[in-house]
Amino acid sequence: MRHVLILFAHPAFERSRVQRRLLQAVQDLPDVTIHDLYEAYPNFDIDIDHEQRLLSKHDVIVLQHPFFWYSVPAILKQWEDLALEHGWAYGSQGNALSGKYMLTAISTGGAAAAYRREGHNRFTIRELLAPIEQTAMLCKMIYLPPFVVHGTHLITDAEIAAEAAAYRQIIIGLRDDLINLEAARRFTAINTDLEAIFAGEEVRG
Amino acid sequence: MSSESFLFQAFIYLTAAVIAVPIAKRMGFGSVLGYLIAGVIIGPFGLNFIGDESRDVMHFAEFGVVMMLFVVGLELQPVLLWRLRGPILGLGGLQVLVTSLVFAAIALLLGLSWQSALAVGMILALSSTAIVLQSLTEKGLMQSSGGQSSFAILLFQDIAVIPMLAIFPLLAVHAVDHAADAGHGAGEHSAGLVTSLPAWAQTLAVLGAVAAIVLAGRFLVAPAFRFIARTGLRELFTAAALLLVIGIALLMTEVGLSPALGTFLAGVVLANSEYRHELEGDIEPFKGLLLGLFFIAVGAAIDFALIAANPLLIAGLVCGLVVIKLGILFGLARLFRLGLDQSVLVAFSLAQVGEFAFVLLSSAGQLGVLEPTISSPLIAVVALSMGLTPLLLLLNERFIRPRFGTRERSDREADAISEENAVIIAGFGQFGNIVGRLLNANGVSTTVLDNDSDRVELLRKLGLKVYYGDATRLDLLHAAGAARARLIVLALEDVEENLKLIDIVAKHFPHLEILARAGDRSGAYALMEAGVTRVYRDTLDTSLRMGVDALRTLGFRAYQAQRAAQTFLRYDEAALHELYAAHKDQRTYISLARQRIADLEEVLRNDREERWRERDAGWDTESLRDDVRRMMGGEIADSR
Known part of the structure; x- marks a missing residue:
């Protein structure tokens, strides 16, 4: 059993459609902590001690947010800057996060087809997420393929519901160690093929 | 009789x-x-x-x-x-x-x-x-x-x-005696002066x-x-x-x-x-x-x-x-x-x-x-x-x-006879009116009670919904819809009045969230003693903003000054709760004036002794530089 921490960042949550449903889908799960950064720090005044205590207490760190300008919302960058201190999160003495898992859960306005060499975003999602991936590496964390919901401008309610259910399944899978991580690494996104990564494991809850 | x-x-x-x-x-x-x-x-x-x-x-x-x-x-x-x-x-x-x-x-x-x-x-x-x-x-x-x-x-x-x-x-x-017309009370019909016309x-x-x-x-x-x-x-x-x-x-x-x-x-x-x-x-x-x-x-x-x-x-x-x-x-x-x-x-x-x-x-x-x-x-x-x-x-x-089982639909309920708002603001002086304006500007309508009749008159001329009355009266709170409101903003000038109101609210409308204006630090202690946790000192935020401007005038970068004020505010709020305990212990022994001085002394001492964590180290770390220097000659792994 692992403890999951979801760091949630959405500056206009009240207008969110997809992220709201994703968050709702995992809200009631035991051993899953949801930490709404914009709600906790409307003034960007990150409480570093509190953040580091939270990180220490959990094994799977999820960064859940809309993919703004190919990156994280501003507060999550502020959080990275201040909470991931040298000598604590990284550096020769910084081992606090070593061995923990990191998952990015993002939603993009553009369709999957746009994130290709020939698409109008010119880079793949994995390429654009390289800074986060490398942040995880520097902190000696295990980086997981991202959970991605594409095309949020045109997505239907039924499709959102399906994505939310998949998200819940994956969070449970990570918490209860049901996911075949070797298999998952073969895919661009952790939610590309759920059957393949669960490999016959039964998901409860 | x-x-x-x-x-x-x-x-x-x-x-x-x-x-x-x-x-x-x-x-x-x-x-x-x-x-x-x-x-x-x-x-x-x-x-x-x-x-x-x-x-x-x-x-x-x-x-x-x-x-x-x-x-x-x-x-x-x-x-x-x-x-x-x-x-x-x-x-x-x-x-x-x-x-x-x-x-x-x-x-x-x-x-x-x-x-x-x-x-x-x-x-x-x-x-x-x-x-x-x-x-x-x-x-x-x-x-x-x-x-x-x-x-x-x-x-x-x-x-x-x-x-x-x-x-x-x-x-x-x-036929009966028509003169014996009984006339009193509500549904009244007793012939007045006019019937002869x-x-x-x-x-x-x-x-x-x-x-x-x-x-x-x-x-x-x-x-x-x-x-x-x-x-x-x-x-x-x-x-x-x-x-x-x-x-x-x-x-x-x-x-x-x-x-x-x-x-x-x-x-x-x-x-x-x-x-x-x-x-x-x-x-x-x-x-x-x-x-x-x-x-x-x-x-x-x-x-x-x-x-x-x-x-x-x-x-x-x-x-x-x-x-x-x-x-x-x-x-x-x-x-x-x-x-x-x-x-x-x-x-x-x-x-x-x-x-x-x-x-x-x-x-x-x-x-x-x-x-x-x-x-x-x-x-x-x-x-x-x-x-x-x-x-x-x-x-x-x-x-x-x-x-x-066909209950009234909730959107129909909004068609209420009386005006009942989720927020009651007691006191619409310089403090309360800013709270009220912010709420109104964001589409939250408020019921305002103020007992300065001149001010009420002026504000109503400007089209604001303000009602005259002493907000510490129970019947007035009832009339203002306190039973159905969600929160009450206590912004009366006098902390004593606010305390009176807290007493009434706690007794008769325990469901109401209280946000109380505290005046100064001792006012805040008094409110906290009355069980209110959300207390707002009158001049705290303004003073801090002035302090930030003073720092900037001296050449501090704007964001640095702003972060300093944020840090200060957070520690001060924490200190308020810590010092409140100390205040409670000694309050019985000394007079109010001496108490104020004692409280201030406590605050200043606290400021000096507090070892503030080195803030925002992530943006510029001494330890990172040392680490890098130690690794000189090898590969510098840091991305920064």
Whole structure:
């Protein structure tokens, strides 16, 4: 059993459609902590001690947010800057996060087809997420393929519901160690093929 | 009546009310039934503490109905009244017409003359404004569509009493002494000065009186109350409010209109006034007491001897009456497209005969329209039907309503008679008005209470909804809708006043979230001691902003100064809670002035001793540089 921490960042949550449903889908799960950064720090005044205590207490760190300008919302960058201190999160003495898992859960306005060499975003999602991936590496964390919901401008309610259910399944899978991580690494996104990564494991809850 | 016997009477009535009503409420019967039972117990057929004078008491207490309609009017803005015109004329008119005709036909079949039959029909068509409004308000059903329709019907009935009284003399079947015209109380008809005038002059007088009320309400009352409010004497305000209601009642009686109607009209005119909540708060207790008295008197007036003599006849009459009224009301409500459960509510609410029936019956007796052999049992029937109402409502609530299950849709509830906002702001000085403006700018409407009459006047001129009144008064908070609000902002200048208000809120509205202005640090301690956690010191944020600007002027970067202020604020808020404990320990030993100095000393010492964590290290770390230097020669892994 692992403890999951979801760091949630959405500056206009009240207008969110997809992220709201994703968050709702995992809200009631035991051993899953949801930490709404914009709600906790409307003034960007990150409480570093509190953040580091939270990180220490959990094994799977999820960064859940809309993919703004190919990156994280501003507060999550502020959080990275201040909470991931040298000598604590990284550096020769910084081992606090070593061995923990990191998952990015993002939603993009553009369709999957746009994130290709020939698409109008010119880079793949994995390429654009390289800074986060490398942040995880520097902190000696295990980086997981991202959970991605594409095309949020045109997505239907039924499709959102399906994505939310998949998200819940994956969070449970990570918490209860049901996911075949070797298999998952073969895919661009952790939610590309759920059957393949669960490999016959039964998901409860 | 000697003053001693008056005090004894008052003692009996109050004792009965204080004992019976809480028991009835506890058992879920509502206060009306409690009062009625109290009346029966102390009446001639119970303990016999009160006798014939209960009839006089009833007439006196009917003034409670006048006050109730004034309060109802205060809660009904003219726009809303205009919106109710359909139900009032249509539903109300049809109800009176159909019910009158049906009962008249039955009376005719029972062998009464057509004149007497018509009088009986009209009398029985009325319902009890006092009982219905009190019960519906108590159950929180006034704003449902059923409640509003009931109100519309009652309003039409109150208007209809006047022509009924005018018709009665034409229905006289046997000659009696016309001079013995009984005239008191609410549904009043006693001939005033005006009746001696020709018809056109009477009409003119009526129109003139109504116009006078509207004009005075619009232009005279507010300045007059402002003038009185400036004296700062609360009892004077109460006196003025009572004077207003009684004056209107007298004027209306004089021109031959119903006082209840006149005060209702005055209430509607004043519904937009800044003194609305204050007036409501002042009149409310009188109204409540008088109505209570009225219900007790009704209970005492039930003639059990007569009932015991013809139990089957009376029971049959009451049942027949209630069932027929129920049927007609239900049918009409359905005709006017009310939902099933709302139609049932209307029918069960209005199935009794009203207090005006007593007036009409005595008038009909004196005019020779009805024989005593008919009117005496009718009085008992009317009283019993009124006593049955709370039981009928209870029956509806417990057994019928749950079965239908079609609850009122919530978006419909917003169509409320009274303005009730989620936020109450007490005190609209420089502190409160900024809170209020921020909320209003974001679409949150607020109910504002302020007791500076000049400021209230100014703000209302600017179009803000501000009400005059001392927010530390319980009745005013009730009138402002504290029972249904979600949070209250305490922004009064004086911390003592805020503390008083906290006490009231904690006692009577424990559901309200409190956000309190604290003044200075010692004010904050006082509020925290009173159990409030969200305290806001007056100058803290402004001082910090000034400090930030001072740092910037000295050459600090804007963001650095801003971060410093954020850090300071966070530590200071934490320190407030820590030092509060210390403050509590020593407060008993030293004076208030010494306490302030001691507190300040504590704060300053705390500032010095606090080893503030090196902030924002992530943006520039000494340890990172050391690490990198140590790794020189090897590969520099850091990305920065």
